[in-house]
Amino acid sequence: MQTVFSTVLPDIPAAAVIWLALLAVAATVVAALIVRPSRFRSELVDRISDAARPSSIDQAERARVQDRERDRYADEVAVAAARAAATAERSRAEWLTAQEEAEVAWQTYQAAEDDVRRLAAAAALPLPRTARTPAEYADRERWLHRAAMDAQWRNEITVRQLSDILGGNGWDPSRHPVEQELLLRRLVRDNLAARHRAATQREQAAWQAAERAAAAAQSLRDEVFAALHPVVEPQAELSIVGFAGPDTTRELPTGTAGADITRELSPVARGRAAVAA
Structure with missing residues (x-):
């Protein structure tokens, strides 16, 4: 009669191989993140941007x-x-x-x-002196009334003002x-x-x-x-800030990685030297 151990023991080597392969892949990814975090981050950002961007x-x-x-x-x-x-x-x-x-x-x-x-x-x-008789005063009054009506006909005075002149309201016809x-x-x-x-x-x-x-x-x-004629504004691509964590506080690796980072920063050093000169 077969026991449980006799059934499981033959599959242990295959499982161990699978776990070792997974560990190797994980170690490779971690090493890539440590050595070249910027390249991995840019590729990941590009893929996410392409996936999030609407189709044509x-x-x-x-x-x-x-x-x-x-x-x-x-x-x-x-x-x-x-x-x-x-x-x-x-x-x-x-x-x-x-x-x-x-x-x-x-x-x-x-x-x-x-x-x-x-x-x-x-x-x-x-x-000029004239005789102050009732006839003279009547002529003066007629002249004033006729001149006032002509002015109102020419629309130079209002009807209210004409009524005041004809009624002697503020006007002396004897002048x-x-x-x-x-x-x-x-x-x-x-x-x-x-x-x-x-x-x-x-x-x-x-x-x-x-x-x-x-x-x-x-x-x-x-x-x-x-x-x-609308103004076309450029569309900003999707970006991920701080995906790989803060880079400024991480210590620079030594060896080959340090040499690569030094080569990448060398143009900035030349630019500063040119400005200082």
């Missing part, structure tokens, strides 16, 4: 998807840019119109100012026509000055709106160009 088919599909998304986004931004450009053109046209209105208001105000100066010089002279005309021209001048200030403010607001619209249109055009 995946990259092509991803590129097609990105191109479609980029084209769709560029089309949307292009539509927005066209609308912004139309808004900018309309804003510029409004600004030019406001500028012309401000210029016309300024010229009208200058003409009114000239009339006031002329009438002020005339009023400084002695006024001489030269004085009445001077007062009326001053009122017209003040109204035109206020209109010129309002036109100037509208012109400035229109100019600022046109500038903002032009800047928005330019920004959208730049965004369309950036979407159609």
Whole structure:
């Protein structure tokens, strides 16, 4: 009857050979790590990077998807840019119109100012004497009302001001026509000055709106160009930091390995010597 030892003993030499072979392989790997850790690490990193990097088919599909998304986004931004450009053109046209209105208001105000100066010089002279009769006062009142209605028809005074003149609110119809005309021209001048200030403010607001619209249109055009011409950034390869452990604190091996490391570091020593010289 065979025992357990009689069954196992014949297989011990084969098992010993297998274990010795595994130990030899492990020792070889450990020796390679000790002698050339950088080469082993670089090869391992390259293999891991190749394995982690997507395949060419995946990259092509991803590129097609990105191109479609980029084209769709560029089309949307292009539509927005066209609308912004139309808004900018309309804003510029409004600004030019406001500028012309401000210029016309300024010229009208200058003409009114000239009339006031002329009438002020005339009023400084002695006024002609007239008979102070009810008929004379009635003629002066009719002249004032007619001059006020003409000024309102020319849109030089407001309806409220015309009502004050016709009603005698702050106006004396019995004064001489030269004085009445001077007062009326001053009122017209003040109204035109206020209109010129309002036109100037509208012109400035229109100019600022046109500038903002032009800047928005330019920004959208730049965004369309950036979407159609993207900047390709280099892809960083996968790296493993400290895979073989800290190299700076390890003692340098002696013998052949030390000579190899010295040969690898020799270009750095020559570079330092050249800089120091």
